[in-house]
Amino acid sequence: MTDRDYELLSQYIDGELETGALTALEARLAAEPDLADLLERLRRLDSSIAASVCSAATDTVPAHVAALLSDDTNVVALRRPPRRAAWPAALAASLIAAAALLLVPGEDGQSPLTGDDTLLAEALDSEPSRAESWLTLADGRALQPVLTFPDRNGNWCREFLLRDNDQDWRGVACRASGRWETQVVARDTFFGSDEAYRPAGAGDSDSDKIAGFIARNAAAIALGAGEEQALIASDWQDAP
Numbered sequence: 001m002t003d004r005d006y007e008l009l010s011q012y013i014d015g016e017l018e019t020g021a022l023t024a025l026e027a028r029l030a031a032e033p034d035l036a037d038l039l040e041r042l043r044r045l046d047s048s049i050a051a052s053v054c055s056a057a058t059d060t061v062p063a064h065v066a067a068l069l070s071d072d073t074n075v076v077a078l079r080r081p082p083r084r085a086a087w088p089a090a091l092a093a094s095l096i097a098a099a100a101l102l103l104v105p106g107e108d109g110q111s112p113l114t115g116d117d118t119l120l121a122e123a124l125d126s127e128p129s130r131a132e133s134w135l136t137l138a139d140g141r142a143l144q145p146v147l148t149f150p151d152r153n154g155n156w157c158r159e160f161l162l163r164d165n166d167q168d169w170r171g172v173a174c175r176a177s178g179r180w181e182t183q184v185v186a187r188d189t190f191f192g193s194d195e196a197y198r199p200a201g202a203g204d205s206d207s208d209k210i211a212g213f214i215a216r217n218a219a220a221i222a223l224g225a226g227e228e229q230a231l232i233a234s235d236w237q238d239a240p
Contacts, residue, residue: 001038002131004147004222009039013046024221032224121180124158124173125236128228134163147222148231149214150240156231157217159210161188170210175236184213 008025011017017025029036119137127135127145134142142163151157157174171185186209219240223231231238 001035002129002147002222005035005038008221009035009042012039013043020219021221028221028224035224117182120160120162120173120182124160124175124180126232128225128232129158148228149222150219151217152219153217154240156236156240157183157214159214172210172213178236183217184209186210 008017008021012022012025029039119139119141120143123135123137123143124145127143129145129147134144136142144161146159146161148156148158151174153174153176155174155176157172158180159170159172162169162171168188169185170188171182173180173182175181
């Protein structure tokens with residue numbers, strides 16, 4: 001499961017998915033038993049947490065919980081879990097780790113990923129999305145493809161993370177006429193953030209440029225691992 005799968009399931013539980021994304025996810029749920037099983041586990045956990053802190057009759061916080069929260073010594077700041085850790089309580093409470101993204105131009109006003117980046121393009125052509133490991137490019141940069149999705153123009157697109165020396169970047173590239181072109185890129189401060197939570201599906205135009213781009217341009221939800229592998233094997237010939 002990818003971060004996007006967890007986010008989609010959380011949005012599904014909260015009733016936040018638009019019609020197209022809802023239909024696509026329900027089709028995956030019918031075809032992917034593991035995904036459907038995860039949804040049921042998240043639903044049960046969500047219900048358990050809700051029942052433990054709220055009264056079913058009044059939808060208010062019970063007195064014993066309110067008393068705990070009134071004592072400052074019992075309240076601690078939320079800290080993000082390690083990247084790609086298990087997602088139990090945070091997802092059940094409809095919270096998901098978020099990258100604080102900020103567009104940072106280069107000296108010429110362009111991001112460092114624009115132009116003809118052959119190494120990046122070759123890797124996006126051939127490497128599957130990965131949950132943990134990083135691919136080291138020939139120039140020393142580290143790449144992690146995150147997900148693959150079709151856009152509204154009939155092209156395939158990929159979200160990716162890129163580490164270049166001491167800088168982290170997140171971007172989206174789309175494949176048109178056999179060539180990958182970076183559509184949007186942002187400085188990614190996720191790796192250095194101690195506190196980074198937001199409600200599932202919440203967008204912030206100032207801090208989540210990549211998620212906003214995907215939401216505006218994706219024609220359907222991200223491919224599953226098997227679908228992506230088949231697409232790469234076909235040399236990206238399968239139509240979205």
